[in-house]
Amino acid sequence: MQTSRMAGVFGGQQVDFLRMRAETLRGHLDAMLLSVLESEPLHGYAIIEALKQRSDGELDVPTGTVYPALRRLERAGFLRSDWSNVGGRERRTYALTGAGKRELTAQRGQWRRVARTVTAFLGN
Amino acid sequence: MQTSRMAGVFGGQQVDFLRMRAETLRGHLDAMLLSVLESEPLHGYAIIEALKQRSDGELDVPTGTVYPALRRLERAGFLRSDWSNVGGRERRTYALTGAGKRELTAQRGQWRRVARTVTAFLGN
DNA sequence: GACGATATGTAGCGTGCAAACATATTGGCA
């Protein structure tokens, strides 16, 4: 799968300019996953698409990152999943739990804090 | 050493409200280290203090994080260190190299990008 | 029939950060 059309050295490491990996925002992937499930339940593939769309095509998170992360969040009680047959295809659909909603709120606060702190050093 | 006076469950994990660990801002610690060395060379302990002061006491990065990070940045060519005897005590003082300055600039851009993206999901 | 998009997943790896440990000097106070 073609994931980028232009690449270069940026920030001391090889990155692509069109697509951002979750590695760059490590620690905030969980929050973003919860965030895209806030409005409606989605299945894994649709979540990856939603991350792309809501970031204007910048975020490209590989399946090897998303699927384990979803399972982790389910194990933690923040998500609930059930298999459903949509259009003749098996899909595991994830939905936010009550704990997941509270977690999302907490993560929003956490993000505000982090952003404020890092910006104090690097500017905005 | 006392590192916090108040703690609780926040964001699903045990954190302290007064001091933020580098874990929370994983991936941006390097940028902040370079940033505190922008104005003047400092030794490890002074760097930890600078991080605390410039974040209004929020940032508390343990030595087991800072010292290896400084060595890593030196190995990468972003910092240069030399031993100096200050006040009769041996101190390894770190200074930004040319490459380090360029890296800092790159990291600022990177941070802007990350902040924009995450904020698109979590709000500001 | 081939291929790209859709769809779900695992195994193994690299790395950044942290806890715990180890050591030594300086300054102040009792």
Add this chain to the structure above:
DNA sequence: TGCCAATATGTTTGCACGCTACATATCGTC
């Protein structure tokens, strides 16, 4: 004089997260 907190530098070990690469299968279209 003895004690302790602050100052100061580091290593060892382990963990968790995200990535690469791999594996599999269906659907729609040309």
